[in-house]
Amino acid sequence: MSMKFKRSIFGFIDMIKFSHLTQNRAKHLSMGENKDVSTNFKVNNLAESLHPLYMKAQLVKINKLNPMMTEFVFKRLDGTKFPFFKAGQYVSLQTKINKSLVSRPYSIVSSPEEALDNVLRLAIQKSGFFSTYMCEKAKVGDEFVISEPCGDFTYSPIRDKKDIICIAGGSGITPFVSMAHAIADKNEDCPMTLFYGCRTLKSACYLDELNKLVSDKFKLVIVTSDEKNDKYESGFVTSELVQKYCDIENSTIFCCGPENLYKFIKKEFSKYDLPIKQLHIEESCCKDLDIENPKKFVLTVFMEGEIYKIDCYENETLLTSLEKAGLNAPNRCRGGVCGWCHSYLIKGEVKINIQKDYRREADKQFNYVHICITYPLSDIEIEVPKAY
Amino acid sequence: MSEKKYDVVVIGAGNGGLTAAIRVLQKNHSCLIVEKHNLPGGFATSFVRGRFEFEASLHELNDYGCDDNIGEIGTLFKELGVYSKLEWVRTYEAYRMITLDGKYDVTMPLGVDKFIEKMCYYVPEARKSITDFFLLAKEVVEAQTYSSSVNGNTDKKYMIKNFPNFIRCGSYSVNEVLNSLKMPKKAIDILNAYWCYLGVDCDRLSFLHYASMVYRYIKRYVYVPKLKSHGISLALEQRIRELNGDIYYNCEVEKILTDDDRNILGVQLKDGKVIKCDHIIANCSPTTVFGKLLDKRIVSEQEKRATNARKLSGRGISMFLGLNKSCDELNITNHNYFIYDTADTVKQYKLMESLKTNYAQATVCLNRAYEDCSPKGTTILYFTSLLMSDDFSNVSEHDYFKMKDFIAERFISTFEKATNTKIRDSIEEIAVATPQTYARYTSHPQGSIYGYETHTWDSLMPRMMMMKEDNTFKNLRFCGGFAMRSSGFSSAYISGDIVGRQTCGDIARKGR
Numbered sequence: 001m002s003m004k005f006k007r008s009i010f011g012f013i014d015m016i017k018f019s020h021l022t023q024n025r026a027k028h029l030s031m032g033e034n035k036d037v038s039t040n041f042k043v044n045n046l047a048e049s050l051h052p053l054y055m056k057a058q059l060v061k062i063n064k065l066n067p068m069m070t071e072f073v074f075k076r077l078d079g080t081k082f083p084f085f086k087a088g089q090y091v092s093l094q095t096k097i098n099k100s101l102v103s104r105p106y107s108i109v110s111s112p113e114e115a116l117d118n119v120l121r122l123a124i125q126k127s128g129f130f131s132t133y134m135c136e137k138a139k140v141g142d143e144f145v146i147s148e149p150c151g152d153f154t155y156s157p158i159r160d161k162k163d164i165i166c167i168a169g170g171s172g173i174t175p176f177v178s179m180a181h182a183i184a185d186k187n188e189d190c191p192m193t194l195f196y197g198c199r200t201l202k203s204a205c206y207l208d209e210l211n212k213l214v215s216d217k218f219k220l221v222i223v224t225s226d227e228k229n230d231k232y233e234s235g236f237v238t239s240e241l242v243q244k245y246c247d248i249e250n251s252t253i254f255c256c257g258p259e260n261l262y263k264f265i266k267k268e269f270s271k272y273d274l275p276i277k278q279l280h281i282e283e284s285c286c287k288d289l290d291i292e293n294p295k296k297f298v299l300t301v302f303m304e305g306e307i308y309k310i311d312c313y314e315n316e317t318l319l320t321s322l323e324k325a326g327l328n329a330p331n332r333c334r335g336g337v338c339g340w341c342h343s344y345l346i347k348g349e350v351k352i353n354i355q356k357d358y359r360r361e362a363d364k365q366f367n368y369v370h371i372c373i374t375y376p377l378s379d380i381e382i383e384v385p386k387a388y
Numbered sequence: 389m390s391e392k393k394y395d396v397v398v399i400g401a402g403n404g405g406l407t408a409a410i411r412v413l414q415k416n417h418s419c420l421i422v423e424k425h426n427l428p429g430g431f432a433t434s435f436v437r438g439r440f441e442f443e444a445s446l447h448e449l450n451d452y453g454c455d456d457n458i459g460e461i462g463t464l465f466k467e468l469g470v471y472s473k474l475e476w477v478r479t480y481e482a483y484r485m486i487t488l489d490g491k492y493d494v495t496m497p498l499g500v501d502k503f504i505e506k507m508c509y510y511v512p513e514a515r516k517s518i519t520d521f522f523l524l525a526k527e528v529v530e531a532q533t534y535s536s537s538v539n540g541n542t543d544k545k546y547m548i549k550n551f552p553n554f555i556r557c558g559s560y561s562v563n564e565v566l567n568s569l570k571m572p573k574k575a576i577d578i579l580n581a582y583w584c585y586l587g588v589d590c591d592r593l594s595f596l597h598y599a600s601m602v603y604r605y606i607k608r609y610v611y612v613p614k615l616k617s618h619g620i621s622l623a624l625e626q627r628i629r630e631l632n633g634d635i636y637y638n639c640e641v642e643k644i645l646t647d648d649d650r651n652i653l654g655v656q657l658k659d660g661k662v663i664k665c666d667h668i669i670a671n672c673s674p675t676t677v678f679g680k681l682l683d684k685r686i687v688s689e690q691e692k693r694a695t696n697a698r699k700l701s702g703r704g705i706s707m708f709l710g711l712n713k714s715c716d717e718l719n720i721t722n723h724n725y726f727i728y729d730t731a732d733t734v735k736q737y738k739l740m741e742s743l744k745t746n747y748a749q750a751t752v753c754l755n756r757a758y759e760d761c762s763p764k765g766t767t768i769l770y771f772t773s774l775l776m777s778d779d780f781s782n783v784s785e786h787d788y789f790k791m792k793d794f795i796a797e798r799f800i801s802t803f804e805k806a807t808n809t810k811i812r813d814s815i816e817e818i819a820v821a822t823p824q825t826y827a828r829y830t831s832h833p834q835g836s837i838y839g840y841e842t843h844t845w846d847s848l849m850p851r852m853m854m855m856k857e858d859n860t861f862k863n864l865r866f867c868g869g870f871a872m873r874s875s876g877f878s879s880a881y882i883s884g885d886i887v888g889r890q891t892c893g894d895i896a897r898k899g900r
Contacts, residue, residue: 021850021853024850025846029693029697032693033697037679039675041827042782043824046785046827047827084785084788152437156793158800159816277817305392337436342427360436361441362616365622388658
């Protein structure tokens, strides 16, 4: 149908104006500056500075903290500083060990300020394949690949209560050292009480560094489980103990340590019926399954136009199998959360660690998996993007 | 150079790039998409925090339609072969507009008749003008559909005969046309509420552009994908796999390779790998292509001038909240909020030029469209604003996270004040996106989210009419938010459709 608008604005002259739309645009386009098109944008530059994806770094110092824990100090080679980050974040540390290309996430120990001075410190406890390599074989001068800082185990002044209770078990102390620094440096504004659960005083690390940071904004409570000492608390970090120092209901709790600590803390604090938002638990990596004589399958990997046929085992995640074969599979958290290892499962039966299944709904429907939490139950065909 | 050669390489797996790839593959040409991020979709994605999955950018999809009221996008999705892969929820509310100056708090429904009735409820004397507006808008959409169907090569006589009013109002701004329709000021203010979806004030925004968008929302209703926009992206991606297309993720194109006569030879990836191809579809900005990907020596003066002449659109700022109460408990009553300082779009645009003065937000409570989008007893709210300047350029790396908190504070306090709700204590998850975030994931210059601004001379219609002239580089075409259809989900899909088909035409012509 056609319509008549009898208004002066819509007339014959407007028809001509319409036909001039293109001429007018052509004229303006031709009046742009005749110089090379610049792609030097400040916003994009800062985005790149904060999120370089992967960095080349050199190990510059090794500090033995105790028989089990070692601190590694890195400097960046492909830049003059590390990205500024939120205290509590982690990086993925990657290297080649024999044929394997292995990475592990480690919470950053050093402060966000140190990052700008090109210092990044990680502390590693000797336990598995990678950490044993680091603690025994890595030497000053070695080069590594380090991911950009990531993770959400960080304080939010919007979401969290003003006061925070931090509970560390053993090597779980690392993110809290960084947080304590961030508070001292005024990068975070949250009065913090840190409960550091360790076996003995000797097995604790960073005590000097932490003690120096103690202030009206940062309290340190050391809790030893295997020895008694007048100066410190002993036993476990129970809710009664925490209540002695803090107002639990009006605080947000951050907890980092081994899985059994998480179980203990969840149970300990259940009587307070805290909302989910008041208890942050740092994710842990997805481990091998305890299966005797695990079955072996064929894993066919499609990666950037190449096809690889490798072995995989029912007790190991697909990511582990890829790494053992030296394939550069993307990964960061290794706990199902970050989604960096998002891959397309073409064919095959798998078992997914349901507790750590943070996939998007659409991923489930369209057969995408996070290979860091996925175990094979048959021969598998999978398309995995290259990490870099 | 490696052995395999593709007919087409698509740079970027955004909405436009995915659609274009399917079009190319449907004609049995070989196609590779190279995507910098590890996911398809560009802006069309989602992310998980705790027990929430957040939609990253889609407020609602317009012009999708369903069954008997199928829209342009619904039809396109059928042709692409993805329609049956997706499930949608239809919404009924257009928007609630609240202005902080206290002048407006209006809620508008979808459906042309309902919209007109509600407008007359607020502004009784607006009946004639708002009715005229929808008649005009209908003609605009029909004219654009015709224009797209002939790839911009419109027949003048046909246009004049069939779409005379479209042509008559074609060179005017929204406000010029609405005033000429004698629409009361109050009705104009209410009707213009969608303006921030296009990011140009209504004195400089083309009427054709705005009218067509409003019509596509109000007439076709709007739809929300049950699997979030990530679901749409995966459906398109799956279709590409079915058609034997290839996609490389985590893979950035560093150079477009040509010979000295500007013939496309291929692309070079960041790791040095070279992929041969004859045609390129760039689902990224001409700024990136002419400024970085192509050898500077072969970029023509015309291309330099044209690219430098254009203005970047608003930079995105967003916040995503997962709340641990239901929207009933929180008294969040609406799906789609536009909260402005003022309904005067020119004044509002000015205020949005500075972080200090920008209190505007387009806010979505997804549960009001789709109750099950988050666990029972929880609510998802997301907030978006535009920054019409480079204010964010001056943020230092050191202050970056504090800036995010500042933005969050502003969004929350403004929302609470405008809607008289309390949400702060219920925030279980929070994520803030800045222009840097958008720059990081999409590489858009300065984190602008709407491509080049569709102001005055660079508005939608002349872009559509100049597709031929804008195609300056043989076998290199653009789709996505920076292309001829400008930004927005629907526009990006359509641009991909057009460019995919055009590229098939380029291949066919060469074959002859």
